[in-house]
Amino acid sequence: MEKKESSKLNIAIIHPDLGIGGAERLIVDAAVELATRGHNVHVFTSHHEKSRCFEETVSGIFPVTVYGAFLPRHVFYCLHAVCAYLRCIFVALCVLFMHPTFDIILTDQVSVVVPLMKLKKSSKVVFYCHFPDLLLAQHTTVLRKIYRKPIDYIEEITTGMADLILVNSRFTASTFAKTFKHLHARGIRPSVLYPAVNVGGFDKRLRENVEYLEELKNLADREGVSHLVRFITSCTTTERNTLLSECLCVLYTPKDEHFGIVPLEAMAAHKPVIACNSGGPVETVKNGVTGFLCDPCPQEFSTAMANFIRDPQMSETMGGEARKHVTESFSTKIFSQHLNGYLIDVARRKRE
Known part of the structure; x- marks a missing residue:
């Protein structure tokens, strides 16, 4: 005592x-x-x-x-x-x-x-x-x-x-x-x-947040896919968990991210991650075990995504390994x- x-x-x-x-x-x-x-x-x-x-x-x-x-x-x-x-x-x-x-x-x-x-x-x-x-x-x-x-x-x-x-x-x-x-x-x-594991959020007080969201919406319009894309800002924990439960995998696109909390969120929810092979994800994602680490280009990301689409069982297997990895280390x-x-x-x- x-x-x-x-x-x-x-x-x-x-x-x-x-x-x-x-x-x-x-x-x-x-x-x-x-x-x-x-x-x-x-x-x-x-x-x-x-x-x-x-x-x-x-x-x-x-x-x-x-x-x-x-x-x-x-x-x-x-x-x-x-x-x-x-x-x-x-x-x-x-x-x-x-x-x-x-x-x-x-x-x-x-x-x-x-x-x-x-x-x-x-x-x-x-x-x-x-x-x-x-x-x-x-x-x-x-x-x-x-x-x-x-x-x-x-x-x-x-x-x-x-x-x-x-x-x-x-x-x-x-x-x-x-x-x-x-x-x-x-x-x-x-x-x-x-x-x-934690979650980030959209802050309308930050000008760059507002401008970047608008840029993404304009990009979706130009590519003709706006009807297929949902932009969700600062989702609640319940909304996040629902989205994670319905997906095959989670994409994380930043290059040289200093840590990157999203991959941990995804793996904690039994989901594999596709991320850039640089920065923090190199330390958190086990390539080929809890997800895939790719060069930051559309071809590699699309190939990794296709793996899960062709074989949904792979998503479940890697998701189990991902959850175990996060629990043991993060x-x-x-x-x-x-x-x-x-x-x-x-x-x-x-x-x-």
Whole structure:
């Protein structure tokens, strides 16, 4: 009993926007699992819309506190990164001055809050890097390059100030080393923590989401297949499960995706996956066992799809292997064990 009490931690989680995307699902899963293990967990964010969020964030499993919702997300669809920094800094300052000390402060996506949280001398700061933001941002014009230069520098320096860095795949870990060369040269290497199964969502507040959906609809019209295509945005868990139960396999088309949660969702639902032979799916999909890994071209994807159409039994067999694979390697239980172990270890280093 005494040992159990000594491992009970006070944990703060800082996340920019608690919506219904993949990053949010990860944070919610982390909070739920840590709270279930007896830790005191408190989530802080700059936005939490109760009509558009994961149900665990309003069920009382852990408290959610919002600071800075009045701050803008952009200025005339520009300066997104600066606004995100300002919102997260505001949240961090509120946590710093208005809340007691935490054993662990877990933050993700925006690393600029790391040095602020380090001001809580008795706390250890853990940063979860989904993927280097400087690789996701556009550097297409001279003005954009000038705009991004200080932001990219701040991202690298502040990421390296964390007591522990976690990433979502070995692919992201290798990309991290190639991108943050200064940190890699100092021997700073992240630990891999695979996410549990979760779901992303369409956010109409994001201009690129709206534009991309419209582009896909226009493409379907031009190809004359719009009557055969359904565009479902932010489907409910029930709708997702129904769709998965009715399909032969799931296609996942992104190339060099840093992790890719959709393949895990599909395999958890006993469905094989057809994905690109690059990035995260290489680590999650067993080629020829739980699905097929293909070069990113129509010919290879169509050939893989035809295999399942010709032999539906193959879908069932691979689906069974897929479910077993996810349960053994990527379940919420495995995620919980690894995350809990990382945080207890870093907290122990604090005490020593």
